[in-house]
Amino acid sequence: MHASDLAVDVLLGLGVAAELLCVAGVLVMRTTFDRLHYVGAATSVPAFLILAAALVREHLSAGGLQALAAVGLLFLLNPALLVATAQAARRIDEPDEP
Amino acid sequence: MLASLAPLLVAASLRRPIDGLVALETAGAVATLTLVCLSVGLGQSIFFTVAIAAAVASWIGGLVFVRFLGRWT
DSSP, X not given: OOHHHHHHHHHHHHHHHHHHXXXXXXXXXXXXXXXXXXXXXXXXXXXXXXXXXXXXXXXXXXXXXXXXXXXHHHHHHHHHHHHHHHHHHHHHHOTTOO | OGGGHHHHHHHHHHSOHHHHHHHHHHHHHHHHXXXXXXXXXXXXXXXXHHXXXXXXXXXXXXXXXXXXXXXXX
16 A cells, blocks of 8 residues: 555545534534534635645646645635624624624 | 535524524535545546535525525524
8 A cells, every 4th residue: 555545545534534523513512603613614624634635646736726726715715604604693693782 | 424414404404594504504515525525536637626616606605695694584
């Protein structure tokens, strides 16, 4: 077994495990704001672990660059969505607040 | 990871709308990462385009839902 195959397996295993942990957090946590933490986490650490596995396999080929783009978009766009969701949740939970 | 979409979609349908949206956003991220893994596994670089489209589409869809939820509840 090549070292790169081992690296891909380890990175992918860690990425999937971390992603499942974030999904469990979203399902288990009590309040909306607690769950939003895990949505933010779902597009950072696990996404970069899976991206690292993809880059080890694809290197900087066309596929590797597109994987970089997909995970980069996830990572850069998601915070704006989280903030908007948190504002909507606050407006729903505390309608009297200004 | 695909299996984790099932409980997310159940949560999205059973919980309050805003909590369902949180679950939907997570499902969007999981689906995008699953598509990246499938593209690498199948060895077809054209499939990465689907992952990029999924990343953008789930983001736009989330923003549209947030807009409606924030305004009409």
